[in-house]
Amino acid sequence: MKRFFCIFLSFAMIISAVFALPMFSTAASTDEPTATDVPTATIAPTPTSEPSATDEPEATPVPVTVEDAFADVSTPYIALMEAETGALLYQRDAYSRAFPASTTKVMTAIVALENIKDMNRVVTLGWRPVSGFGPTSSLMGLRANETIPLMDILYGLMMRSGNDAAKALAMETSYEVFGQDTEPSELIPKFVDLMNQKAAELGMNSTHFVTVDGRHDDNHYTTAYDFAVLMRYALQNPVFAKVIATAEYDVAPTNQHPQGMHFENSNRLISNKTGDNQSFLYQYCIGGKTGETNYAGYCLISACRKDDITLIAVQFGDSNNSTSKFYRYEVAKKLYDWGYENYCAVPVTEFGLQSEFEIQTAGFSPFDSDYGKLKATADLSGLMIKGSKQYLDAIKSDPSGVIVKINTDKAVAPIKAGDVVGSVEYLFYAQNPIKVDLVAMRDVAASSETTIEPHVTAFISSTPPPGSGKNCNLSFQRTPGSDQYSVWVYYDHTLYTMNSIEWHYLYCDNGVFRAAATADTTSRIDLYR
Known part of the structure; x- marks a missing residue:
């Protein structure tokens, strides 16, 4: 000693x-001594308006320019995401504010599914869930005093885009979460609070909900990127995934619908609707949600799976004055065909990234010859980065835009060679970090x-x-x-x-x-x- x-x-x-x-x-x-994080270093362009969660770097587009594969497409807001990693294969103003219209119901469905314990529970609806809708509202067809399972209402929400279904599920969720004595006038606002809480939890920092069904409000907005994040999360819920993949669904007879109800999926990538003169079916589509208002235009959020690769496409803002309501499906098929053709996975080691770092430890002995400074390594072998060929080729040719963030929260002596002393994140896409442990290369004695x-x-x-x-x-x-x-x-x-x-x-x-x-x-x- x-x-x-x-x-x-x-x-x-x-x-x-x-x-x-x-x-x-x-x-x-x-x-108490604490280790100090090395500041994030980036040579990326100006960050987007997308805020970031605490301790996370701000979302920043890949600092490379490639030829726009969809120059002939007029859709103003597009995000094409690979679901496993969250990598954007293509984006057009994906971080700019847009109105989501009825695609909002994806969040409505998820909040209901995560808060209602038994979706097979049968409820009797009062007059509130079925009132307050205009003549052009998209409705499931619920009626006052109707006795119906909540699961059937969920199908009506996602397949028929029922505003009445959204209201009914929101009210039932609030009763279950906040209690049966909740004031009826507070049921919808409390549910909207749950929606915004979930958005914050998912990092949808450019999203704010006001309605449960997507009817227009200037303060009800999102981005194409945020909704790709939402869809990526929602697909992990097996009930949600099953519902949006259903082409047709029959509701059993109820006291208000003796003949039952028949639903056809509003997403033409999944289902041809009666009366359609043209088919837009896409064999790899596993579900989605449509939306439309005069302010939002035609909207579509969808997902496809091919060769165990799941892609998510978000399209907002197609003009409902100058484009057909079917145009979004044509664009979606182009996006997916291009995405699967250009998707690739490249070993991280091919990018020539720094893998050895000098960090400052805390609590080291005063007799340490390097004053607690320590070299640590990140093992990049076997790791893959996924994205489009164009983007990855461009980044390989100029990796200076890759953001690197070092965290040394575990760099406190005593330290043995081989100990994990922190982590390093490589952000090829701002929303697609690869996180690797930092491992000490020598011992550091404690004070x-x-x-x-x-x-x-x-x-x-x-x-x-x-x-x-x-x-x-x-x-x-x-x-x-x-x-x-x-x-x-x-x-x-x-x-x-x-x-x-x-x-x-x-x-x-x-x-x-x-x-x-x-x-x-x-x-x-x-x-x-």
Whole structure:
């Protein structure tokens, strides 16, 4: 066990602008030392308006330019995402604000599914869920006092795009979550709160819901990227996935519909509707949701699966004045055909990325020869980055736009070679990080392995007033038989070496306190030998 002596002394010093080097600032300012994150470094273009979750880098488009494969497509907002990783294969203004119309019901369905314990429960509806709709509203056809299973209402929501179904599910969910004594007037607002909470949880930071069915409100908005994130999440719910993949569905007879009800999926990629003169069926489509308002235009969110690769397409804003309601399906098929043709997976090692980093540890021994600095490596072997060939080829030719973020939250001594001391994230797409452990390449002893004893004879003498130009000296008595002394300075909970036993004034240079000809101000100096 190593032993050294200490004395705690305080004095003030001032240094002129010529020698105004900053004091070492990476040591913790609290009672416990903490590791410091290396700041995110990026040479990416201006970030989009997409905010990011805490401790996450902001969403930023890939800083490369490729030829637009859909220059002939007029849809203003597009996101084509690979579902496994969240990589965008193609985007057009995917981070710009758009109105989602009835695609909102994807969120309505997910919130209901995650909060209603038994979707097979039979409910009797009052007048509120079936009232308040105009003559052009898209409705499932529910009636007051109708007794019907909640699951049938869910099918009516997603297949018929029923606004009445959205209202009924929202009210039943709020009753279950907030209690049966909830004021009826509060049921829909409370459900909308749940929708916005879920959006925040998923990182849909450019989304705000006001209605449960997507009817227009200027404060009810999203982005194509956010809704791709939502669809990616929703597809993991097996009930949701089953419902949106259903082409036709029959509701059993009820007390208000003695003949039952028959639904055809409004998504033409899944189902040809009676009266259609043209088929838009796409054999790989596994579901989706349509939407339309005068403000939102024609909207479509869909998903396809081919060769175990799931793609998600979000299309917002097709003009319902200048384009056909079928145009969105034509575009969707083009997006998917292009996506599957151009999708590829490339080993991360082909991008020539940095995999060895120097980090600063905390709590290290004052006798550590590198002052706690440590080299750590990230093993990139076997990792793949997925995306379109065009984007990945462009990034390979110029990897400077790849964002790298280092986290050293585990870099606290004692550390053994091979220990995980943090992580590194490589962001080829801002929303598609590859996270790898950082592994220590050497041991770092902890300061707790050293015994501290007071050195009663060490003191600072001749402490002059600031600006006097006089010297401030360290003096101490040497223990008989001890010819060699090392002097340590303890500052902000971190130890530094002194290259001189006697000094005038102090400044910090690369983690070592040195003598200066003029004075500086320091709050607390502790001396060790």
